[in-house]
Amino acid sequence: xxxxxxxxxxxxxxxxxxxxxxxxxxxxxxxxxxxxxxxxxxxxxxxxxxxxxxxxxxxxxxxxxxxxxxxxxxxxxxxxxxxxxxxxxxxxxxxxxxxxx
Numbered sequence: 449x450x451x452x453x454x455x456x457x458x459x460x461x462x463x464x465x466x467x468x469x470x471x472x473x474x475x476x477x478x479x480x481x482x483x484x485x486x487x488x489x490x491x492x493x494x495x496x497x498x499x500x501x502x503x504x505x506x507x508x509x510x511x512x513x514x515x516x517x518x519x520x521x522x523x524x525x526x527x528x529x530x531x532x533x534x535x536x537x538x539x540x541x542x543x544x545x546x547x548x549x
Contacts, residue, residue, distance in 0.1 A: 459491075476496065477499075480503075
């Protein structure tokens with residue numbers, strides 16, 4: 449999905465959305481862009497096609513995972529990490545798990 453900005457064509461009065469919901473839903477599905485609905489001239493809610501919303505959530509999750517991995521690598525480079533064997537031994541002890549033979 450391309451970068452989304454709140455363009456004037458994506459801003460609509462809530463009453464117009466309610467009166468012409470089928471047309472608006474078709475536009476949302478076609479464009480894959482969110483729309484801002486206004487009430488008394490002020491932004492009130494944002495609506496978006498469910499598929500586009502899912503794609504957005506997956507993109508956010510991927511970015512968060514990449515940031516977490518980058519932070520982990522950076523902490524290891526700063527010497528702040530622990531060997532996996534040490535961590536696993538501590539977890540086994542904490543949870544009463546016997547080491548594998």
